[in-house]
Amino acid sequence: MNSKFFSQLEVFVAIVRHGSIVEAAQSLRISKSNASQKLMELELDLDLKLFHRTTRKLALTTAGETMLARCANAVDTVSLARADIRGPARQDEEISGVVTLAGSNIYLTEYVIPKLHSFILQYPKIRLRFVGRDHPADPLADGIDLRVRIGDARNDGTKAFPLKPIERVLCVGKAATLLADGINHPKQLNGLPLIMREQEKPTWILRSKSEKWSFDASPPHILVNSYELCVQATRSGYGLAVLAKDIVGPDMATGQIVHLLPDWHIDPLPVALTVHHSKFAKPHIKALTMFLSESLN
Numbered sequence: 001m002n003s004k005f006f007s008q009l010e011v012f013v014a015i016v017r018h019g020s021i022v023e024a025a026q027s028l029r030i031s032k033s034n035a036s037q038k039l040m041e042l043e044l045d046l047d048l049k050l051f052h053r054t055t056r057k058l059a060l061t062t063a064g065e066t067m068l069a070r071c072a073n074a075v076d077t078v079s080l081a082r083a084d085i086r087g088p089a090r091q092d093e094e095i096s097g098v099v100t101l102a103g104s105n106i107y108l109t110e111y112v113i114p115k116l117h118s119f120i121l122q123y124p125k126i127r128l129r130f131v132g133r134d135h136p137a138d139p140l141a142d143g144i145d146l147r148v149r150i151g152d153a154r155n156d157g158t159k160a161f162p163l164k165p166i167e168r169v170l171c172v173g174k175a176a177t178l179l180a181d182g183i184n185h186p187k188q189l190n191g192l193p194l195i196m197r198e199q200e201k202p203t204w205i206l207r208s209k210s211e212k213w214s215f216d217a218s219p220p221h222i223l224v225n226s227y228e229l230c231v232q233a234t235r236s237g238y239g240l241a242v243l244a245k246d247i248v249g250p251d252m253a254t255g256q257i258v259h260l261l262p263d264w265h266i267d268p269l270p271v272a273l274t275v276h277h278s279k280f281a282k283p284h285i286k287a288l289t290m291f292l293s294e295s296l297n
Contacts, residue, residue: 076277103148175237
């Protein structure tokens with residue numbers, strides 16, 4: 001592929017994904033005027049208008065949509081190959097830049113941040129920005145570079161690095177253990193007060209050595225919109241909840257939270273670190289991606 005043509009395509013794809021020439025230029029580490037020039041040259045070479053330009057936004061023309069569909073994967077493939085061929089940075093090369101990592105508050109707090117000591121020492125010029133929320137972040141609107149995705153992965157054009165799945169347990173607060181006294185099968189959960197998050201699937205699947213049981217957990221007695229609230233409501237004895245074993249482990253060790261139906265298990269939640277191919281080519285983003293994919297497994 002002609003290098004000039006590829007650089008023009010790279011700018012075009014970046015403008016579409018970032019929604020502006022300024023942000024596309026920043027992501028590619030070139031000036032705004034250079035990005036505008038490359039886009040103009042691409043349109044002249046193709047004799048096509050790729051964007052409808054207004055004072056507020058850029059919108060793809062029909063030709064632009066066709067162009068994006070044909071070339072986006074090629075740009076991603078070349079960018080990824082280029083990053084892989086370059087390999088790790090030389091020890092004397094000082095990698096710098098800002099990496100924005102998005103994920104749920106509880107995952108960033110309990111899993112990610114405690115692991116970062118050695119990374120910060122190794123890469124003192126890389127600055128980290130965290131976007132914590134229980135609802136998915138918008139990669140374009142929030143300037144996201146990396147995202148921790150919990151649950152089933154979606155094919156959205158990103159490169160995914162599987163992380164250690166989250167082991168989950170059905171539990172109840174110490175103050176509510178009388179509610180669950182004598183329960184040894186999921187069918188006995190009917191009628192008990194339940195605590196759930198808005199993002200949670202309404203059906204709990206429990207498995208024993210010989211049986212699988214689907215329990216309809218909706219509507220719950222208490223509905224919350226964050227993991228922290230769910231944990232606290234469980235600690236306070238307001239009902240039963242499905243929670244991450246790593247998160248409530250200390251509470252179970254002290255008896256504040258009790259593991260209910262220990263002979264039954266709930267499938268762990270898959271976790272993946274996702275990054276767009278074009279962003280993975282940047283040394284500072286690749287450095288954090290590789291560090292987290294190793295330390296969170």
